Amino acid sequence: MPSVAVIGTRGYPSYYGGFETAIRKLAPYLADNGWDVTVYGRPGSTRLDDPDKDGRVTTRITKGLESKSLSTLSYGLSSSFDAARHRPDVALVMNVANGFYLPLLRSRGVPSLVNVDGLEWERAKWGPRARQVFRTGARFTAKWASGLVFDARAIESHWNEHFGVEGRFIPYGGDVPPMMRVPEGLTHRGYVLIVARFVPENSVPEFFQAVPAIAAKYPVVIVGSAGYGGELDATAADLAATNPSVSWLGHVSDDGLLLSLWQHAGVYFHGHSVGGTNPALVQAMAAGAPVLARDTVYNREVLGQNGVFVKADPDSIATSVLQMMSNARALDTASKANLGRAEKHYAWADICGSYEESLRMLAAC
Known part of the structure; x- marks a missing residue:
């Protein structure tokens, strides 16, 4: 039975972000295919009593410093030391910040497959x-990784050009949900949705400035937070407190609620600008959400020729949202196009199969 250690996520099962979602799908898939799977995690970030937890997957918690700047590095270090001690057949490493520890794994005969994520x-x-830490980690990754995974073609091109390395394109996937109930207090295609971590590169400030104009005609639902508090959290709270048409739900870990919000949204605004294939965008498409996306090479790659794009400007966002919301037929067309593209290009079964194939090749070396 081949063994794999997963390093660089918050654990299994965890509902924090894209890496965690991928591992929730991949870990049971690997177990189904005869792998001994260990996922490293952080204290308090996993749901060990989760009824959906696969009992064949081992969760190993290590120590680290829980802070914005040091958590990834510190937990990556402790996880890598533990993995080097146990010597699995292969390590799946998420995020180039953990590239510093690849020489340690290699010294113990553990090959590594690294998902480089975006351009942190x-x-x-x-x-x-x-x-500088992330860029140096990327250089370590380019030198010491046994294999690389790029979640977008544009990211792959960047690494080819700037680091002179090849790898494999494996994007994120999305679940096509059954028809779900409309979230309480909302109507099908009657509200505008944003789901994002509250950071500037996700166009959150610009969207928040557009909210009053949008909320004058349609309800607005805001999902997300900064994670550590701050100005954008305060702005979201103020928008919800001063406008009865605005709801701020904070971070939502309930997959059912998120899928329902995407499935019934009139417009889902996706403002992410840095990174590759964004997991939230893919899942929104798979749920059939009509999407208005910030105009970036990454979002164009995922949405394709039927995508609707806008620059990161409050007036442009408000105008585009209102135009989309006013055309029910166009919303229905966009929903079907996004769902079809997600089914064709971003199915979890295909993605997990690609990871398993890459891991098995490295484990056999």
Whole structure:
């Protein structure tokens, strides 16, 4: 039985973000295919009593520093040391910040498959020192990883050009849900939705500035938070407190509620600008949400020729949202197009199969 250690997520099962969603899908898939799976995690970030937890997957909690700038590095270090001690056949490593520890794994004969994620050093939320850490981690990853995974073709091209390395394109997937109930207090295609971590590169400030104009005609539902408090959380709270048409739900870990919100939304605004294939965008498409996306190479790659795009400007966002909401037939067309594209290009079964194939090749080396 081949063994794999997963390093760089918050654990299994966890509902924090895209990495965690991918591992919730991949870990049971690997177990089904005869793998001994261990997922490293952080204290308090996993639901060990989750009824959907696969008992064949081992969750191992290690120590680290819980802070915005040090959590990834510290938990990655402790996880990598533990994995090096146990010597699995292969390690699946998420995020180039953990690239610093790949020489340790290699010294113990553990090959590594690294999902490089997006271009973290371009994210506005990081200061100069953190950006340098991510860029250096990327250099370590390019040198020491046994294999690389790129979740977008544009990310793959960047690594080819700037680091001179090849890898495999494996995007994120989306679940096509059954027809779900409309969330309480809302109507089908009658509200505008944003689901995002509250950071500037997700166009959250611009969307918040557009909210009053949108909320004058349609309800607005805001899902997300900064995770550590701050100005954008305060702005969301103020918008909800001063406008009865605005609801701020904070971070939502209930997959059923999120799927229902996407499925019945009139417009889902996706403002992410840095990164590759965004898990929230793919899942929104799979749920059949009509999407208005910030105009980036990554969002165009995912949505394709039928996508609707807008620049990161409050007036442009408000105008585009209102135009889309006023045309029910166009919303229905967009919903069907997005769902069809998700089924064709972003099915979890295909994605998990690609990961399993790559891991098995490295484990056999």
